[in-house]
Amino acid sequence: MVNITINNKKIQVPEGTTILNAAKQAGIDIPVLCYHPDLDIKANCRICVVEVEGARTLQTACSTRVWEGMAVRTNTPKVRQARKIIVELILAGHEMDCTYCKRNNRCDLQKIAADLGIRENPFRHVERDLERDTSGPSLERNPNKCIKCGRCIQMCGKVQGLSLLDYAGRSDEVEIKPAFGKYLTDIACVACGQCAVVCPVAAITEKEDIDRVWEAINDPDKVVIVQTAPAVRVALGEEFGFEPGKVVTGKMVAALRALGFDKVFDTDFTADLTIIEEGNELLQRLSNGGVLPMLTSCSPGWINFIEQYYPELLPHVSTCKSPQQMFGALAKGYYAAKIGKRPEDIFSVSIMPCTAKKYEAQRPEMSVDGKNPDVDVVLTTRELAKMLRQAGINFDALEEEEYDAPFGLSTGAAVIFGATGGVMEAALRTVYEVVTGKTLPSLDFKDVRGLEGIKEATVDLNGTPVKVAVAHTLANARKLMELIKSGKADYAFIEIMCCPGGCIGGGGQPYGTTNEVRKKRIAAIYEADRDLPIRKSHENPAIKKLYEEFLGEPLGEKSHHLLHTHYNDRKA
Amino acid sequence: MEVKEVLDKYGNSPGRLLGAMLEYQRSKPQNYLTKEDIQAFAKETGLPVSRVYSLVTFYSLFSEVPRGRYIIQVCRDVPCHVNGSVNVVAELEGLLGIKMGQTTEDGMFTLEYTSCIGCCEMAPAMQIGETVYGNLTPEKIASIIGELRRAGK
Numbered sequence: 001m002v003n004i005t006i007n008n009k010k011i012q013v014p015e016g017t018t019i020l021n022a023a024k025q026a027g028i029d030i031p032v033l034c035y036h037p038d039l040d041i042k043a044n045c046r047i048c049v050v051e052v053e054g055a056r057t058l059q060t061a062c063s064t065r066v067w068e069g070m071a072v073r074t075n076t077p078k079v080r081q082a083r084k085i086i087v088e089l090i091l092a093g094h095e096m097d098c099t100y101c102k103r104n105n106r107c108d109l110q111k112i113a114a115d116l117g118i119r120e121n122p123f124r125h126v127e128r129d130l131e132r133d134t135s136g137p138s139l140e141r142n143p144n145k146c147i148k149c150g151r152c153i154q155m156c157g158k159v160q161g162l163s164l165l166d167y168a169g170r171s172d173e174v175e176i177k178p179a180f181g182k183y184l185t186d187i188a189c190v191a192c193g194q195c196a197v198v199c200p201v202a203a204i205t206e207k208e209d210i211d212r213v214w215e216a217i218n219d220p221d222k223v224v225i226v227q228t229a230p231a232v233r234v235a236l237g238e239e240f241g242f243e244p245g246k247v248v249t250g251k252m253v254a255a256l257r258a259l260g261f262d263k264v265f266d267t268d269f270t271a272d273l274t275i276i277e278e279g280n281e282l283l284q285r286l287s288n289g290g291v292l293p294m295l296t297s298c299s300p301g302w303i304n305f306i307e308q309y310y311p312e313l314l315p316h317v318s319t320c321k322s323p324q325q326m327f328g329a330l331a332k333g334y335y336a337a338k339i340g341k342r343p344e345d346i347f348s349v350s351i352m353p354c355t356a357k358k359y360e361a362q363r364p365e366m367s368v369d370g371k372n373p374d375v376d377v378v379l380t381t382r383e384l385a386k387m388l389r390q391a392g393i394n395f396d397a398l399e400e401e402e403y404d405a406p407f408g409l410s411t412g413a414a415v416i417f418g419a420t421g422g423v424m425e426a427a428l429r430t431v432y433e434v435v436t437g438k439t440l441p442s443l444d445f446k447d448v449r450g451l452e453g454i455k456e457a458t459v460d461l462n463g464t465p466v467k468v469a470v471a472h473t474l475a476n477a478r479k480l481m482e483l484i485k486s487g488k489a490d491y492a493f494i495e496i497m498c499c500p501g502g503c504i505g506g507g508g509q510p511y512g513t514t515n516e517v518r519k520k521r522i523a524a525i526y527e528a529d530r531d532l533p534i535r536k537s538h539e540n541p542a543i544k545k546l547y548e549e550f551l552g553e554p555l556g557e558k559s560h561h562l563l564h565t566h567y568n569d570r571k572a
Numbered sequence: 573m574e575v576k577e578v579l580d581k582y583g584n585s586p587g588r589l590l591g592a593m594l595e596y597q598r599s600k601p602q603n604y605l606t607k608e609d610i611q612a613f614a615k616e617t618g619l620p621v622s623r624v625y626s627l628v629t630f631y632s633l634f635s636e637v638p639r640g641r642y643i644i645q646v647c648r649d650v651p652c653h654v655n656g657s658v659n660v661v662a663e664l665e666g667l668l669g670i671k672m673g674q675t676t677e678d679g680m681f682t683l684e685y686t687s688c689i690g691c692c693e694m695a696p697a698m699q700i701g702e703t704v705y706g707n708l709t710p711e712k713i714a715s716i717i718g719e720l721r722r723a724g725k
Binding site for chain 2: 157163164165166167168169170178179180
């Protein structure tokens with residue numbers, strides 16, 4: 001341990017601690033812009049400067065490690081002045097239309113400027129008017145907002161292993177962009193949106209589709225239905241001041257009803273359905289000598305990855321649509337007729353923790369009538385929060401409500417889809433019982449839980465050991481793909497989620513997502529699972545009824561038509 | 573010269589990429605790297621295209637647009653500035669009939685600025701290829717350009 005004083009307060013911290021983390025321990029906030037707890041320390045923005053006794057110049061708190069007897073001051077005229085000038089310089093080159101900005105009130109730079117009390121800027125404002133990229137259905141880039149902190153570069157490179165963004169140019173003309181300034185739709189971007197999650201400003205954001213939803217809600221001829229992904233309920237509360245890890249399912253349902261949705265359904269229902277279809281597909285592959293290991297297909301960022309980077313492995317991917325798209329297909333290909341409507345009378349909205357889901361929804365094959373998309377609009381968790389604020393809904397004061405029938409009933413197996421390892425665990429709960437005919441002694445497959453990059457487990461299915469693996473982030477996915485290519489992957493089934501932590505850490509989740517926050521959301525997911533009366537997909541009575549009433553059997557003709565899909569080789 | 577060839581010569585490692593790309597660029601009649609060149613270097617070295625593009629756009633030694641056979645780089649750092657680099661630029665612009673950043677119609681000369689080339693003791697200075705010219709006067713500039721014109725024909 002090392003003894004230091006920060007602003008005259010004596011504290012003890014472990015050797016190697018940075019001033020920034022030591023200050024946090026002492027209850028002192030130091031502003032940061034380029035620093036992110038899960039990424040490398042860059043120390044390029046300089047906003048975290050502090051005075052260190054004996055040092056000739058100000059030191060960056062994020063990169064300076066404490067030493068015995070160090071005396072730090074974080075609140076001196078010199079420090080305040082330096083931080084102010086740094087922010088003024090950044091603002092001089094930043095597009096300053098804050099009140100029109102998507103991140104108004106949710107911007108790290110705006111907050112720091114407000115905290116420092118900046119009222120005018122002595123530096124001349126430089127308008128660059130660089131071209132914006134609004135080419136894609138998921139993400140938009142506005143280089144005029146970029147403050148060049150480099151967080152997105154590291155997220156795309158180190159965490160996702162794609163390295164599509166980097167600095168370009170020099171001096172005051174430096175930008176962060178894809179090579180040759182190409183559009184995101186012209187490069188092998190997977191639309192995961194992790195760059196947008198770590199961006200401190202609005203340089204990379206999701207494409208906003210809120211107005212299209214309002215328009216549908218206000219259209220008296222439309223039946224507007226909504227589905228909510230498993231991971232949204234454990235994160236939405238953060239937008240309204242709840243601590244990360246608070247489960248707000250009931251309030252969220254009430255809020256959606258208050259917005260004017262005609263029916264509030266749950267993607268968890270089709271997550272259960274996915275388990276039935278995908279579990280049966282796995283059993284079929286196992287018994288018929290099909291292509292193994294089978295890979296999950298729920299995560300559209302991951303699908304974008306394998307289609308563009310490993311198309312030769314596409315036969316490994318389960319043909320099951322993602323729960324979002326199974327829901328959409330059922331909404332238009334089953335529910336519409338059930339309530340005496342045409343598919344085009346239904347407007348289906350999904351609330352997702354994800355930006356790649358926006359891309360997935362507009363894939364041409366995701367349409368049962370060949371005209372309208374099965375999911376008309378995808379909103380991220382962040383966009384839903386915006387909508388609720390627009391509507392003046394006091395989230396905290398809402399009474400909890402229940403989902404609507406018939407797509408509202410789901411199980412604990414479906415909820416855990418939101419966390420890395422969840423789909424695997426849900427599948428194992430069902431596959432084990434279907435194959436062995438025995439009841440599982442314990443439903444918790446703890447080996448596949450948690451934030452470790454690649455996890456493995458072996459399950460004994462009637463004397464046959466079946467090995468499975470789980471990976472999250474595309475850098476980890478790549479490792480497993482290389483293993484499969486080398487012929488050394490002796491797994492039967494692999495779950496892959498594109499984003500760190502799984503969907504709870506998705507690109508559409510509230511800002512401020514860190515591994516610390518991810519852990520809390522994951523804990524909440526398993527808490528929600530534990531508290532549900534039914535925890536196995538094959539025991540969901542609404543699913544059983546759907547097969548009896550409509551689908552017939554898993555992998556049957558109707559399933560093939562509505563619930564399964566195909567993939568494309570999109571290698572650049 | 574092929575991308576692979578020059579990488580074989582320099583050794584295929586990220587640390588040697590700059591030298592390899594420079595030599596490759598110099599071997600091209602128009603003194604620049606095309607998109608395909610940048611992609612080829614990325615592919616051969618295994619570096620992300622965004623990274624190689626980053627290098628090319630960072631260093632003023634590289635160009636993404638076609639340039640003249642001779643690239644005249646006038647130093648614009650402080651000692652050269654104080655010693656009249658502005659006049660050097662005016663002289664060159666007059667002689668060549670182009671503005672800073674442009675290439676002559678015959679594709680012979682491109683006029684560029686450079687940061688300090690370490691010749692402050694003979695400011696104002698400029699660099700053409702690997703040759704440095706210092707203590708520049710209008711007469712000296714005219715004779716350098718005249719000689720290169722003759723040599724380049």
